[in-house]
Amino acid sequence: MKVTITLRGTLRKYFGEDKERVYDVPEGCTCDEALKIAGLDYKKIKNFGFVSINNKRVMIYDKLQEGDLLKAFSKVSGG
């Protein structure tokens, strides 16, 4: 199934100039697994914040569905 991934904050650097990328991922693929396919291991990114599917915040191990828009945000905590 196809999902679109887009990155925010300092995570953008992982996609270079691309605003978003479309990936073919297995059925039942989680956000974590999809990000790994896209080259991001959230556990190794110190400023990794949270993920959303279709603009609703979800857990990293939640499953994606065909056509979903997965966004990954970096952590913002300055004042």
Add this chain to the structure above:
Amino acid sequence: MRKRRYERNHTAISQEENRILAGKKACVAGCGGLGGGVIEGLVRTGVGTVVAVDGDVFDETNLNRQVFSNEENMGKSKAEEAAVQSRLINSEVEVIAVNSFIDEKNVREIIADSDVAVDALDNAEARKMLEAACEEAGIPLVHGAVAGWNGQVSVIIPGQRMIEALYEGESVGGDENDTGNPYFTPAVISALEVAEAIKLLLGKESSLEGKLLTVDLMNHQYEIIDFGE
């Protein structure tokens, strides 16, 4: 009393609403980049009592963005300077300086009797304490944070625990450690926090309750992410 002080608030904020604001109390946690802008905004708008909380002092690195910092007050308390300068802006507002960092022991007393709390802090640990204390006291919380060209704002109604969701795990800081904090991002985010705080104080509905507005000033992307169940 200056009769025309709030003339340009009207009718975005009506005269009656300005009278309501004069009887309200807001607690601003943090008097740095975000907090300075928030305090100035609340004071100019006419919120009756503003509690300005920060245990830090101004240093040279604050001059690029923190509105109450200047070349003459390096080394002085951020909270006390915010209060002193606020009195020059609007003597009808009482600004109470609390020259302390938020911690488990003082947070309940600091926010007591406030009608709204505003998060202008710079670390997850203090934010979690503030959110928990606000929940316990039934006080709505306006969250804001900045890093480089990016920022975020949220309105947290007691029970929503958005800070816990945003800053899961250990407090290791965020993008700001790599990106720095230029002037314009806290200026924008603090103004948004003021707008949300004023809405809460006036009992107006906010479209950011339980949601996070993310702001990217480099690419002009403004997105609202739903954090509800």
